[in-house]
Amino acid sequence: MSLFHYLILSSLVFSLGIFGVMARKSLIGILISVELILNAANLNLLALARFGVLPSLFSQVSVLLIIALAAAEAAVGLALALSLFRTFKSSDINLFSSLKG
């Protein structure tokens, strides 16, 4: 399989994640769509490292860092979701408009 197939696949997953961020209505749905986007980025990095010009471990290390950042993002995002639910008694993002100007 060539690099092209991997890049097509990762762009497909990335745009599905964008779709999910825009179409989902609940906070958890948006967070899991963001996870899809991060995974597409990981796949892209690894494919470019496998087929790229210079064999280097930089992409594998950065994939590790992205995974850790995704864990941090999920933790903070879920904490925010729970505290928003405590305030608004719902997890519908269309209600969370009190910061709107």
Add this chain to the structure above:
Amino acid sequence: MAQLSSFLFLFFALMTVLSAVLVVKLKDIFKAVLWLGVFFFSSSGLYFLLLAEVPALVQILVYVGGIVTLFLFSLMILPRLEEPGNPVFFPLIFFLLFGALIVFLLSKVVFLTYFTYQGLSLADFGVALTENYLLAFELMGLVLLVSFVSAFSILKKEGEEES
């Protein structure tokens, strides 16, 4: 051998795309999170095919073991939100636009690179993580610590602050 790897690629790619579509489109968000686990497994299979064993294993450990479980637990706390007919037209437009743009840009990348690879072992990975990329590794730990502390402090109830 090449036939086997291309068959595996097709299998994992189909699984990845199918489960990603289900994650995005399923109405019941509990099932969507379960399909997210399938998505992580199949993309970790793709990482194995790309000869990146460490990210593949870390993917299974952290994502399937940690993040999916975290999502499931928080779904048990939050109430179930039905998703009735949310408008799908604009997200669909963005999906098509982003997809076309990214495919175009990445197809440029393919013609700019050529294909070489020499194997890198697990020991190389460990050495690189603790020598060349030590600063990034330590910063990652700091970011994780700060984010977990901030998650706890967000979730603290108002009355419990003074001690």
